[in-house]
Amino acid sequence: MKYTDEHNALPKRFKMIAAWKFVMYVIIGVFFLYSFSGSGFSPSKLVSGCPNMGRILGEMFPPDIHRLSYISTAMFQTFQMAFVGAVIGIIISFFLSVLASRRNTPHISIYYASRFVIAFCRSVPDLVWAVIFVASVGLGPFAGTLTIIVDTVGFCGRFFAEAMEEVDKGPEEALQSMGARRLHIVMSAVVPAVLPSFVNTSLYALEKAVRSSVVLGLVGAGGIGIELKVAMDMFLYQEASTIIIGIFLLVVAVEQFSMYARREIM
């Protein structure tokens, strides 16, 4: 069939782009090339580093399981940190997100304040929080747990609040029309509606907490990370490989559990 209607011309495949957009693309491209020097990216180093990498990998085998029970204990502690931190963080996020959603907040200034707290928790990276907490409460898992709490609040607070703002207004209006106060409306109409999204977000938060709890040990905030660092620094590559495999198994186990829970609860 031939397209003949002259009044409705076929759209062109490509359109001319505006001059300022073109300039912007060029600037971004040039900046990318320039950034190579800043990022220290060097193919030759990568090539010359390959044998080292191979050697380390070779020295990692077979994994050393002499200290397996000690490593499992540390691993378990890592998980406990992540679990406790995530759960407390989720609970705090829930209350904070009620204040940080426009429809439920008691006052607009509280809305902005809680939005700010959540954004602040999120924008400071977890390792920075860990350093701060280690400095204030000392080395050990408590600093790590605090870090996970703050990190979870930054993550969940935002998504909880967004979920609350997106939910259908009908049930809320119904409760309002029966003389319910705000707290009642939140608990009876908002929470049931956002529950699936809350569960989903919370499970992601748990996965995220487990992953970050592993590295927190690097700055002394408890858990398995410090063992890995010590093993690497002392060239105990066989022990390091045991730890890495352990971390891998832990993360995969938590992700599997969370996938299963998601299916069951939805």
Place this chain on the structure above:
Amino acid sequence: MSLNETGSVDDTPEEIRLSVSSLNKSFKGRGAVLSDVSMQIRCGEAVALIGGNGSGKSTLLRCCMRLIEPDNGEIIFLRQNVSSLNKPQLRSLRSRIGLVFQKHNLVPRLSVLTNVIHGAVWREGSMRTYRHYTAPDRVRREAMICLEKVGLPHLAESRADCLSGGESQRVAIARALMQRPDFIIADEPVASLDPKVGREVMELFIRLNREEKLTLLYVSHDLDHALDYSDRLIGMSGGRVVLDGVSRKFSKGDLNEIYR
């Protein structure tokens, strides 16, 4: 039987329960939705509100409950000036008016029984009414009675989002009854019901109206219902009241006029 603010029994039939005068409402980008609307509803009356799609019926009902703020005009509901009430007074007034929404607005994922119990939220005033399993026994029993009135006690434990359109409509009615209201406002209460159940629900409303002196204001697109189940008819068109009078004086032909 209803109690007024002073606690005395108040069933003089001539008493005006809802009075709307010179109400105007416009939405941003939509222009006037209600223009100079006035109407009065007396104690014990059953009034049908009719009018084409978009004529402003639901908006008018929302204004009466102050779920949206009118631009100007006066609404006196159960002797109280709606726009001058503070929050607790407004909650107390709303609790006395059962509003059945056009879209039912049940809370999804909660059981039917919990949804009905929510009707008692103001009266009970406690966190126990958040869910049926924490509610006091007498409240749960009363909720079952309300469900029986709409013929759905067997669905008490079903989830509200798993009901058919007609079932969820009737649960919404049961929830309104749970408020022990003095006044019922229903926005197209039979729109999603089959003809038989539709008649049953209208008859239920009329029985409550006659036996319990419940004042009733409902929207209907079914002109036979509007004529059969009302004392008075109010017709709206383009945001104005264009017809207001005793139902038996109208014929179906008269009513069809307003949809032009």
